Amino acid sequence: MVLKHFLPNEHVKTIFDIKPERLKQLGVKGIITDLDNTLVEWDRPSATPKLIEWFDEMRKSNILVTIVSNNNEKRVKAFSDPLDIPFIFQARKPMGMAFRRAIAQMGIKREEAVVVGDQLLTDVLGGNRSGFHTILVVPVASTDGFFTKFNRLVERRILNWFRKKGKIQWED
Numbered sequence: 001m002v003l004k005h006f007l008p009n010e011h012v013k014t015i016f017d018i019k020p021e022r023l024k025q026l027g028v029k030g031i032i033t034d035l036d037n038t039l040v041e042w043d044r045p046s047a048t049p050k051l052i053e054w055f056d057e058m059r060k061s062n063i064l065v066t067i068v069s070n071n072n073e074k075r076v077k078a079f080s081d082p083l084d085i086p087f088i089f090q091a092r093k094p095m096g097m098a099f100r101r102a103i104a105q106m107g108i109k110r111e112e113a114v115v116v117g118d119q120l121l122t123d124v125l126g127g128n129r130s131g132f133h134t135i136l137v138v139p140v141a142s143t144d145g146f147f148t149k150f151n152r153l154v155e156r157r158i159l160n161w162f163r164k165k166g167k168i169q170w171e172d
């Protein structure tokens with residue numbers, strides 16, 4: 001495994017920093033986004049009003065969105081259905097199958113999609129290895145589900161290494 005696979009193409013503070021105008025400039029037609037701690041806190045069952053607005057903004061700009069989550073069907077469906085947003089649960093990121101399924105469903109090419117998420121070990125690694133443009137967001141909550149806790153320790157070390165090498169400038 002190559003460490004550069006953990007380096008996202010971009011880094012933003014929150015999902016709301018991802019704007020349709022910018023995506024259009026990049027030729028992006030679709031967003032593949034993680035759910036837990038990317039769109040909302042991992043333990044928040046449904047979207048916030050601000051997030052609903054964000055989805056509407058994307059819809060108006062003809063930017064497609066698919067939620068791709070490693071979480072179970074119950075969680076992902078209950079969150080996505082009220083928003084009328086397509087989703088893939090138990091995605092098994094960092095494996096790339098779910099990303100490929102998402103672009104096939106959206107009818108777009110890999111170069112026309114971005115992969116967004118809060119974790120280096122699943123979202124960024126998976127997206128990079130499958131050749132997607134990746135955007136890392138700061139986790140919405142400072143707490144994590146049980147399995148994510150371990151990933152965070154590893155992530156911390158990778159981020160520190162990148163920081164030392166001057167590959168990333170942001171602080172968190």
Ligand SMILES: [Mg+2]
Nearest residue numbers: 034036037118
């Ligand atoms: Mg996440």
